[in-house]
Amino acid sequence: MRYMATYDLMESMRNTNQWLGASALSFASYPLFSMVPNPALQWLAAWGEVTERTFQRMVAKPDWGIRTFTCEDGKDHLVNIETVVERPFGNLLHFNVAGREEQPRKVLLVAPMSGHYATLLRSTVKSLIVDNEVYITDWHNARDISVSEGKFDVEDYTLYLVDFMKEMGPDTHVIAVCQPAPLALAATAYLAEEEPDAQPRTLTLIGGPIDPDATPTDVTDFGNRVTMGQLEEMMIQRVGFKYKGVGRMVYPGLLQLASFISMNADRHSEAFQNQIARVMREEASEHDAHNRFYDEYLAVMDMTAEFYLSTVERIFKEREIARNVFTVAGKRVDIGKITNVAVKTVEGANDDISAPGQCVAALDLCTGLPDSMKASHVEPGAGHYGIFAGKSWRNNIRPLVLEFMNANSPAPAKKKPANKNAAAR
The missing domain is CATH 3.40.50.1820 (Alpha/Beta hydrolase fold, catalytic domain)
Structure with missing residues (x-):
């Protein structure tokens, strides 16, 4: 049970960020606010849309899309x-x-x-x-x-x-x-x-x-550089009760995704800032270049x-x-x-x-x-x-x-x- 709490904590953080994005989008898109246009609310709605999609994709297996x-x-x-x-x-x-x-x-x-x-x-x-x-x-x-x-x-x-x-x-x-x-x-x-x-x-x-x-x-x-003992201590966790593999020792996909992003943090940060700006200007689309890439990149498995x-x-x-x-x-x-x-x-x-x-x-x-x-x-x-x-x-x-x-x-x-x-x- 030692690592279950850590596994579930990461999933809770992902779930919370997805909820925050959905809440921000819902709040900033409230119809009454359209009477008084405000760039801050437009940015909040765009941030919410991008954030919700980003954290939602982390637990979804992409479709092949070859029909x-x-x-x-x-x-x-x-x-x-x-x-x-x-x-x-x-x-x-x-x-x-x-x-x-x-x-x-x-x-x-x-x-x-x-x-x-x-x-x-x-x-x-x-x-x-x-x-x-x-x-x-x-x-x-x-x-x-x-x-x-x-x-x-x-x-x-x-x-x-x-x-x-x-x-x-x-x-x-x-x-x-x-x-x-x-x-x-x-x-x-x-x-x-x-x-x-x-x-x-x-x-x-x-x-x-x-x-x-x-x-x-x-x-x-x-x-x-890293010893096997250090690697096992830092990277391995036990699947929580939410999934069929409860109790299985895994290297979590969310943990590996964090490693992927940290290798090129500046590039990813810039990409998401640009996407938020495109959503604000209504230039983004469901299958634009950003979404096509990150829908796949963010979908990780244990x-x-x-x-x-x-x-x-x-x-x-x-x-x-x-x-x-x-x-x-x-x-x-x-x-x-x-x-x-x-x-x-x-x-x-x-x-x-x-x-x-x-x-x-x-x-x-x-x-x-x-x-x-x-x-x-x-x-x-x-x-x-x-x-x-x-x-x-x-x-x-x-x-x-x-x-x-x-x-x-x-x-x-x-x-x-x-x-x-x-x-x-």
């Missing part, structure tokens, strides 16, 4: 989001475009479990759905998972990826974005030794910390304590992936066993979270792969977000990734022409 897709026939086809594999801590989803022929490439997007929902990759999904069958890992909010479901750490995460890859089959192209890159590499190596026929065709690692010490950043420096702590200890501090000594259920996973899965790394030149050098380290670990099946790319001027979303991804990185997939896929079988004389026989 239709225009195919080559010029018609809009419904996109059905289907659950292929359902598990307690995460599902495998398929974006099935109704009425469209099955696409030749199957792509598994491994979404990060680092505080945000898989919907953070919405634009990535939209760009790939054009000419691919797209699947994605949809990780669940730990506060909504009953304690009876047990633990979930980096080894469990790796085994989830193994199961998802086995479900999709050997013709899969895997793209791991950020946090899951080292574990996706480990899952591929696990399959290479245990079930080689289930390995994917290609593995693309985007901005992931394969070797965090290759190019240190503020994130890796923090992990090295991680299980064991996953967060094991990630810091084993991936960052002990560098088990970088040293090729990572184990799953007591068995070492040898990355050198990967011999026929083409591996590509993508990094952003201006990435301040997973700096250039951290991800490309994966290629040196793949000692069983010929150089012809390895590739790397550093995107000039791109930050962490830009390498999987935005202009850099759409214009430069996506075409390179698809080209890499095609180069490492078997040529499609040619259809035999129909025998026009068959009916005459």
